[in-house]
Amino acid sequence: MTVFIRNALTRLYLFSGGCAAFSLFSLLFLVIVQMSSRWFELDFPGLSNYAGYCLGSASFFGLGYALNHGSHIRVTLIVSHSGEFRKFIEVTAVGVSMVIAGWFAVHAVINNINSFELGELSQGQDVTPIWIPQLAMSLGAIVFFISLLDLFLCLLLSRAIFSTALTTDNKEF
Incomplete structure (x- = not known):
């Protein structure tokens, strides 16, 4: 059962990362179309709004994937000098992050x-129902919460870290 849940979570994080990558490629495509349209004196109203939606989508979908792959910036000044309180500090920091x-x-x-x-x-000029771009933010925020909950439970139960989310020297819990 645990292996099934771990595989499902890994697939969820990969899917979220894939959505972020797709959003970034869509952003690139929209910027190229916008630049080309200026050269050929064509007008595509609302392209900059869609580029903004893609940027927001990439940002939120990338949160869970980045946490799972250790890409989030961590300030380890306190943790590296905490000694026996290291696990407590890690669990507390991840717990507070998870609640937020x-x-x-x-x-x-x-x-x-x-x-x-x-x-x-x-x-903007695109007149898009705003719930559509907000859906990417909501789904990305949910995946990020799930990834923090996953990390919190791994730390709390002193299991092996689910990936490289914490640096390799933190695997000694």
């Missing part, structure tokens, strides 16, 4: 539902 990410994910989903129910449209 969970709070953000809940409110992102609530905001997304409200935007859908009210039929809100973007302010």
